[in-house]
Amino acid sequence: MSDNNNDIIVRIRNLSFSRGSRRIFDDIDIDIRRGSVTSIMGPSGTGKTTLLRLIGGQLRPDAGQIFFDGEEVTGASRRRLFELRKRMGMLFQNGALLTDMDVYDNVAFPLREHTDLPESMIRDLVLMKLEAVGLRGARHLMPAELSGGMARRVALARAIALDPMMIMYDEPFTGQDPISMGVLVRLIREVNDSLGLTSVLVSHDIDEASAISDHIYLLSGGKVVAQGGAEELRNSASEWAQQFMQGLPDGPVPFHYPASSFRDDLLSGGEGERP
């Protein structure tokens, strides 16, 4: 398909995806603009990470199409997919650094795998990327010696090593102390703007994510329930957006996991339960 709107880097149309009998996405449309920081937010278990894996082609949707940079990801061959992935970086929740190499080799890994650059040039590039995330001095540490925040910054350096067009962040703020959280928030925006990237952020940390996002999609129950800028969502009339943005315990997303009535459950005395 020819991309008539070149401003959109990721175009998701009528996407449906199920895991077993559980429907994770039900006919959703998402557009991600070039150069923007877009957040995909929603309660845990709404398939935010799954969405990133679908964009990266690691999972195949049941229905619908995903385009990246004008090319269709869904249904692409393994070889084609690998070509596309050279243009996207992904940051996993725990960094997913290769544990048998030090920081330097981890950042050099994609360069060594995909280019024939001489070792001296790889060194320059690696040091540049590490300097950008402030960890040039930590290059000889092994991943086990890094704190969670540092591991994510190394993973960020590795993700930008090949100068991709887009980076996907999977829950970058989870389990961070306030300082490294602040560092990551600033870094994501800075890297995005200075390198001219597009960033997709999957998160449920409302304050941090909305501080740096140009656009936010709220997902729940397999649907996009609200979207817009952070301010727009805060003032939104949608009950759902209100519950999520203010962190209310009960609302359209119920506090209780679906169950039979509490009274019946107590009085039944355990009959008909699993053996």
Place this chain on the structure above:
Amino acid sequence: MILATLQHLGQRGMQVFERLGRASILLSRILGGIHTLVPRFSLFIHQIHSVGVLSLVIIVVSGVFVGMVLGLQGYNTLVDFGAEESLGVVVSLSLVRELGPVVSALLFAGRAGSALTAEIGLMKATEQLSAMEMMAVDPVHRVLAPRFFAGLFSMPLLAAIFSAVGVLGGFFVGVGLLGVDDGAYWSQMQAKVDFYDDIMNGVIKSIAFGWVVTWIAVFEGYDAVPTSEGVSRATTRTVVYSSLAVLGLDFILTALMFGD
């Protein structure tokens, strides 16, 4: 009741075949990636070190003891017939034809196979394999292929070392302790052990075992449920399945080689 049992059996059968199919697809991807080993030759060498060289201690120690026991048992049986001169033949034929390949494969499954499964399974659980895929690096070529070929390459060498060390162990006990004639031990061995019928068949066995054990180990790791429980189950399965596979395959190969 019977219907439910049948249904359950059928389901289990389907699962077995499905896993077998996945394992075969993985194997074909590994074999198809053999050319990618050339630019990553250092990885292959590194894996030979961790799969093969690090298994040497257990192989050598076990080989010595198995050889010593063979010397002792063989002598006690042979001396009744006054045939203790043939001790060298008994020890070397048992080792080269059977015990060398089989016992070293069992030890290899426990030492190297379990380590391979645990390592690959943990890489999967910590999303390292996923991260590689997202960096457009195929983990089957980068992680699995060097390990598989290193196992394939190391296993025959380990079996040969096991047999050689075992023959020496038998020599210590038979000649050193029990007083079998030194010359007879070696010359009878030389006369009776055939290069093609005995040694090469043993080598073929050890190649087959190396193939099966590393294939199972690599597949179980790659197919593991990415949790700590899943990895531990996969590691157990590697040891159990590859031990059973080695023993079963040994019978088939022996029947084919020496059965006529």
